[in-house]
Amino acid sequence: MARVEVVVPNFKQRLSGVTSTIIQLVPLQKKMIGVATLGPGLPDELPRIAWWQVPALLGRPKGAPFRVWHARRNVEMLGGLILRHVFRAPLKLVFTSASQRVHTGWTRFLIARMDRVIATSRKTSAYLRVPNTVIMHGIDTGRFRPPRDRAEAARELGLDPERLYAGCFGRVRRQKGTDLFVDAMIALLPHHPQWSALVAGRATSGHAAFEEELKSRVAQAGLADRILFVGEHRDIDRWYRALSLYIAPQRWEGFGLTPLEAMASGAPVVATDVGAFSELIVPGETGSIVPANDLGAMQAAVEPYLADPAFTAKQGEAGRRHVEANFRLSDEAGRLVEIYRRLAEGREAKGLDAC
CATH class of the missing domain: 3.40.50.2000 (Glycogen Phosphorylase B;)
Structure with a gap:
């Protein structure tokens, strides 16, 4: 657990676009930083922590003052906030939004308490009322490639x-x-x-x-x-x-x-x-x-x-x-890891776009 620098929660059993994003990004990110998923509905080959290991998040990771919690749903933002403010876990909270609609008051409340907010497109960015960084999704250009014939x-x-x-x-x-x-x-x-x-x-x-x-x-x-x-x-x-x-x-x-x-x-x-x-x-x-x-x-x-x-x-x-x-998936993964590192090391003021 001391080597886990980033936790990626997935608090939804059913496959969704968010789940697919996690499944594609984490295998690349684990080559760059200590990352683990938490929750159901993910392939066994992904690095993960079990629920009984969650109390270990109350301690600092090795070599950094903070651990990063990257949420993509409201319930995951709430989980990070509870860990940080109720149990005093040393967490920096990241939220990625793909929504293209006006957020509810509850969602805006949660988003306002994140340390970094990422939008997946310029359209999505326009609906956010906080500073944010646009990092568009990428794909595996090795898997998706033109045929020889x-x-x-x-x-x-x-x-x-x-x-x-x-x-x-x-x-x-x-x-x-x-x-x-x-x-x-x-x-x-x-x-x-x-x-x-x-x-x-x-x-x-x-x-x-x-x-x-x-x-x-x-x-x-x-x-x-x-x-x-x-x-x-x-x-x-x-x-x-x-x-x-x-x-x-x-x-x-x-x-x-x-x-x-x-x-x-x-x-x-x-x-x-x-x-x-x-x-x-x-x-x-x-x-x-x-x-x-x-x-x-x-x-x-x-x-x-x-x-x-x-x-x-x-x-x-x-x-x-x-x-x-x-739109290479590796570029998306790399930009996110850069944000993780800056947050974990305490080198970034809230909301600033460092990428």
Whole structure:
């Protein structure tokens, strides 16, 4: 415990975007600093402390006056505050916000008591009423990478290697705009016989009827062999490598990593203006941004990519360079570790942006 300099709590059993962030960042951060997770729902291979070890947090870590507690949820902020102010644990508290809405009074109360606040996008930063640092999410550019041969990548998945594929990945539900993607493909694919479309993701029980209705629309349009619902896959990076174009049609999103994953895989992205999408994509270079819930605008933005595969490939190459330069997961991990070190050593005044 003396070597644990940073505690990353995860006080939620069910997998979420926050949990996924922790799962991706901690393995990189443990190579840079003594970090451990606390809580359920995390893989066994992550460094962790058990609940019975929590009293050890009342002591200082080896070589530093403070230990850092990095919260990403209200309950985790509260846990850090209780440890510090009730049990006098020598903690510095960090909170990361991905929210793009006005915070409740309770959340603002908690945030105001953090030593450092991080926003995952400029949009998120604008909703915070305290000084904050924008550190955008990154992705593993080794896992998400362009294929050596896109046709072979399609063949390995049982797809037709002679076709080009546009994709939409994620939970199948109205919020994610899956219906907008399907309707755009129904309208466009008959004019572009070289292209097909992939919907990858799971429809939970509450959205099963929504998915069935979409499949019915596709069948009625006579496109069941070209608009494919392929389900949920853990090796989603392989499916990105089969794509020539990615479409992110969400009606609402917190941050949204799929455009980064697609661009890193060499596919340009047409995305709605939600979440951080407008901060991830360079319009005219790596993709396009369209208004949310506007099917006509989406179709108009997608059509040039289907009409000109060379243009599509060129933007895909630019997207890969853009992600490598600006959104590597290792860079995100490193910036956070720099903040941890300054806080743990007592070298940083509250709220100052030192990165």
